[in-house]
Amino acid sequence: MKTVLACVLTKKLNYFEVVLPAKRIVCPHCDGEGAELRGGLKGLCLSSEDMKDHDFARSYMRGDYDVACSHCKGARVIDVVDTDSLTPKMLARYVRKLSQDCRDEREAAAERRGAE
Numbered sequence: 458m459k460t461v462l463a464c465v466l467t468k469k470l471n472y473f474e475v476v477l478p479a480k481r482i483v484c485p486h487c488d489g490e491g492a493e494l495r496g497g498l499k500g501l502c503l504s505s506e507d508m509k510d511h512d513f514a515r516s517y518m519r520g521d522y523d524v525a526c527s528h529c530k531g532a533r534v535i536d537v538v539d540t541d542s543l544t545p546k547m548l549a550r551y552v553r554k555l556s557q558d559c560r561d562e563r564e565a566a567a568e569r570r571g572a573e
């Protein structure tokens with residue numbers, strides 16, 4: 458069985474790493490492309506003005522600005538925890554950790570906004 462190392466959070470708020478059953482999915486980060494736009498161009502909204510620069514448009518379409526996906530390292534698929542195979546207890550711990558991560562991320566984002 459495929460496994461993946463994951464961090465879970467207990468009710469007493471102790472983190473620990475466990476080996477959990479895994480399944481392979483198409484990388485949601487790059488949608489199975491295996492590539493993403495280079496850092497600076499990520500999330501940049503290109504206007505039709507930008508595309509009038511034919512050299513730029515051509516290299517953009519050709520993927521000159523693409524780098525291997527940071528999530529799957531270009532493998533196009535990733536191993537994720539197979540939540541269907543978890544015991545209810547482990548699932549609860551795993552979900553608790555995920556929502557904790559979300560909270561941390563939101564707080565970090567709020568701090569970044571506050572710092573600007």
Ligand SMILES: [Zn+2]
Nearest residue numbers: 484487526529
């Ligand atoms: Zn990817």
